């Protein structure tokens with residue numbers, strides 16, 4: 514189990530370790546430990562009204578999956 518430093522939720526990473534082909538947030542779970550794109554953005558990238566998130570906190574822009582946040586303004 515890991516604890517997200519942003520939302521403080523205890524969670525099980527999607528994969529047991531970093532791996533090729535995983536989405537960036539799935540590897541991020543094994544770095545600083547943010548559980549989702551949403552928590553990463555809240556902590557690092559800042560609020561972006563153009564981004565939306567699904568129930569798992571995955572980032573979308575205009576309905577298209579967005580793997581990488583734009584740099585902080």
Ligand SMILES: [Zn+2]
Nearest residue numbers: 517520548552
């Ligand atoms: Zn979180």
